[in-house]
Amino acid sequence: MKNSAPGALQQLIDALRVLPGVGPKSAQRIAYHLLQHDRPGAQRLGDALLGSIATVQHCERCNNFTEQPVCETCLDPERDTSLLCVVETPADQVMVEQTMTYRGQYFVLMGKLSPLDGVGPREIHLDRLLRRVVDPAFGGVSEVILATNFTNEGEATAHYIGEMLKARGVKVSRLARGVPAGGELEYVDAGTIARAVLDRRAV
Amino acid sequence: MKNSAPGALQQLIDALRVLPGVGPKSAQRIAYHLLQHDRPGAQRLGDALLGSIATVQHCERCNNFTEQPVCETCLDPERDTSLLCVVETPADQVMVEQTMTYRGQYFVLMGKLSPLDGVGPREIHLDRLLRRVVDPAFGGVSEVILATNFTNEGEATAHYIGEMLKARGVKVSRLARGVPAGGELEYVDAGTIARAVLDRRAV
Ligand SMILES: [Zn+2]
Ligand SMILES: [Zn+2]
Numbered sequence: 451m452k453n454s455a456p457g458a459l460q461q462l463i464d465a466l467r468v469l470p471g472v473g474p475k476s477a478q479r480i481a482y483h484l485l486q487h488d489r490p491g492a493q494r495l496g497d498a499l500l501g502s503i504a505t506v507q508h509c510e511r512c513n514n515f516t517e518q519p520v521c522e523t524c525l526d527p528e529r530d531t532s533l534l535c536v537v538e539t540p541a542d543q544v545m546v547e548q549t550m551t552y553r554g555q556y557f558v559l560m561g562k563l564s565p566l567d568g569v570g571p572r573e574i575h576l577d578r579l580l581r582r583v584v585d586p587a588f589g590g591v592s593e594v595i596l597a598t599n600f601t602n603e604g605e606a607t608a609h610y611i612g613e614m615l616k617a618r619g620v621k622v623s624r625l626a627r628g629v630p631a632g633g634e635l636e637y638v639d640a641g642t643i644a645r646a647v648l649d650r651r652a653v
Numbered sequence: 654m655k656n657s658a659p660g661a662l663q664q665l666i667d668a669l670r671v672l673p674g675v676g677p678k679s680a681q682r683i684a685y686h687l688l689q690h691d692r693p694g695a696q697r698l699g700d701a702l703l704g705s706i707a708t709v710q711h712c713e714r715c716n717n718f719t720e721q722p723v724c725e726t727c728l729d730p731e732r733d734t735s736l737l738c739v740v741e742t743p744a745d746q747v748m749v750e751q752t753m754t755y756r757g758q759y760f761v762l763m764g765k766l767s768p769l770d771g772v773g774p775r776e777i778h779l780d781r782l783l784r785r786v787v788d789p790a791f792g793g794v795s796e797v798i799l800a801t802n803f804t805n806e807g808e809a810t811a812h813y814i815g816e817m818l819k820a821r822g823v824k825v826s827r828l829a830r831g832v833p834a835g836g837e838l839e840y841v842d843a844g845t846i847a848r849a850v851l852d853r854r855a856v
Pocket of ligand 1: 521
């Protein structure tokens with residue numbers, strides 16, 4: 451039987467499967483919707499995808515997304531370079547920033563330890579975090595604040611990093627449990643996170 | 654406060670909102686996922702979006718998506734040009750094709766009448782359907798088979814088109830309703846069985 455879908459349309463349907471949670475049926479529905487009702491939006495999305503792939507890389511210092519070799523946050527001369535806050539994702543960094551209680555620098559893991567999913571210390575590049583902390587070329591870090599989520603995996607990640615850094619004589623603290631157990635930072639109000647920063651404890 | 658998200662990343666997050674059901678949080682998560690874990694997939698999707706916008710248009714005869722002025726189905730010399738099957742979407746046409754019982758031509762509404770959503774006869778271009786049926790330039794159509802869905806809106810659409818075409822003296826039929834193939838009466842709703850009794854055929 452001849453497939454009546456034209457090549458470019460089928461390619462679009464197939465390509466949409468890259469989106470999390472999009473199966474064949476919804477890929478087809480999205481493709482029809484875009485081509486039928488929102489070609490300008492599809493154009494913007496296509497441009498943004500190709501543009502971001504071409505320009506967005508990881509910051510050499512903090513590992514966050516950036517369009518420059520080193521991001522604006524890392525280059526900000528008003529930030530305290532002796533404090534380094536470790537977060538799981540860029541969204542978590544934004545949440546900590548919004549508390550207005552922290553003016554140090556960041557390291558973004560872009561993930562968390564998750565042995566069941568095959569994500570170990572190497573996969574989240576903890577060697578780069580270690581170098582960031584101990585290499586004098588990055589400026590001396592006197593304290594590392596672990597701000598991973600208070601989920602099982604976030605706690606395990608904080609524990610692992612804490613042990614790794616303490617073995618090198620680095621002072622390490624963890625956000626206080628103002629954050630509800632099991633809570634993800636992204637969904638916690640800024641006031642709670644602010645309290646947790648102030649109450650951070652040495653680990 | 655400075656937004657730490659770089660321009661191209663924020664543009665991607667904003668552009669992802671064009672997808673149905675994607676809010677700000679999930680747009681952010683999808684953007685991070687693609688940039689972190691699936692740049693080849695993001696590249697394919699970007700290429701496919703721009704490629705399909707540039708090439709996919711509507712067939713002059715049947716209104717389905719095509720990369721040519723007239724689609725392959727409409728140009729197929731083995732099809733019976735005297736039969737025209739009206740469906741709501743390209744996916745519905747594929748379903749009818751898969752039955753292997755129909756070898757006529759199609760008209761794809763790319764929608765259905767939905768007065769509550771402001772979709773009237775003009776919005777689904779019923780004038781084009783009418784021209785397709787009555788204009789001799791398209792070859793004579795002797796029967797139009799209405800294969801819109803058996804939903805309230807699909808039924809209303811079929812009814813409206815049926816009246817429109819019968820007023821022009823065109824022979825119109827509707828897909829039979831009845832018990833699905835393989836269906837056990839015990840699990841079919843009473844309304845379907847009632848219709849199947851009314852539409853019973855001699856054997
Ligand atoms: Zn940085
Ligand atoms: Zn066609």
